[in-house]
Amino acid sequence: MGNSKAGGEDDVTSRGKYLLISVPDFAEDPINPGRMMTSYLRIGAASTTWWNDPGGSLAAVVNLAGPAGGRGAPPGSPLLDNYDASDGSTSNYTTAHPKQVSIGAWSSDASGAAGSGGAGGGADVLALQEQQHRELVSGRQMRPTFVDDQRLREGCPSPHQLSEDARINESSYLHSRGGWRDHSDGNRITTTYGDKVEVIRGNYKLMVMGRQDDPSKAAGLDVSGQHIQDYAYTWAAFHRVEWAQDPYSGVWHQQSSTDGAVVTENFGGDVYEHKWGEHHHSTVGQESPVEKDENGRPRGNPHIIEKTWAKRIESYTGSSAYRIPSIEEETWADRISSLTDAASTSETTRVSGAITSETTAGSITETTMAGAVAEMTLVGAKGGLTLAGALADLTVAPNKTDIFVGATHIDLELMLLKLSVVLGQRVEIAWPKGYRMGPEDEKFTMRDVATGLDMARFAAKYAVASPLIRLGIGGEAMAEWVFR
Incomplete structure (x- = not known):
């Protein structure tokens, strides 16, 4: 019973037939001297003491790592980092993982007490383990086997409409359903000269520990609920897909988060992007930056550098056929420097209503250097007001001509003294x-x-x-x- 070197010789308490091929202690581990290696293949009924079988500890960590699951946040909401609905409530929305806790020792006594680790059990042991698994996952105390077990998908038009409870129930039979179980303390090498076809009716999860035993540092792939999601420990990152009822009366909402990473992208070729939708929201940095958050992830505002070289640049916002209802632009900065160097520029502004311009500054310096300047203003009426402590105008030109054509021309000057100096003929x-x-x-x-x-x-x-x-x-x- 539960021979750790034989792959679970529980032929007495087994719930069905099985074939066990075991090669215990076939060699000493060259990496860990003194440790004997074991391999086995079990076909048929599952072992009731699978957690004590060779490879049982690895089989248990399948619930301790994986892509983000749980409940999805409404579209446009920020990505959160902890799951607080320990009671399994659907009212507390978040985009983070469920809490990671150790599953301990599976129940193996008649009462099914979690973590008791008893030795008996009989035929009901596996059923108790399955019930315990469902309770832990439903209570958000353990990560589900597959991300789809707790994925929000109410109303989604997927091929299957299994409820969350039904999905968790199927996953709870992962270890106890039997079928095929193999383990090797050595390496496993499979070579295929021709084609290879695998058809899996259920879900698929690949978990790679990376030559270490901490599941939080694992990487892998989860294929469940007709979605493919990868995960990795490299940085605090996750990619998740949840079903959202708004804003399109049902759509898959894809959310991604990456923290503490440096990403370099090099691309050569043509790029075409076409986007539609109700909202396109882009945010860089934040108004109250901190170097790192409480989890040690960077939250400072970046230094942004944008450079563009091109044969030609065209930018269009709206058109005569579709005008943008409203455009608002704000720039807040301590210093703004702008340089335009061009052979020629052309600017046209057409406004059917009113133009309001306001400039508040400590000082304004304007310099215009041109071979010729031509200005024409056609208005029904024009008014100007300048309030200044001092005003000085300097014009240096070989010739100056002012022409006024109108019914009346009135200049009103209120001052204590006016001094006019003309050097030359007047x-x-x-x-x-x-x-x-x-x-x-x-x-x-x-x-x-x-x-x-x-x-x-x-x-x-x-x-x-x-x-x-x-x-x-x-x-x-x-x-x-x-x-x-």
């Missing part, structure tokens, strides 16, 4: 007559005001016809202001 022409009003200037009468209005009416005959500017003198102008 010529002022006021036609038909100019007027000045001041302490030493002549006063003007109402007739003079009427003459000034006639002058404004004459100036109003300057008409603007897009795209040409035509000067109308004498004949009827395109627009005419009449002062009465």
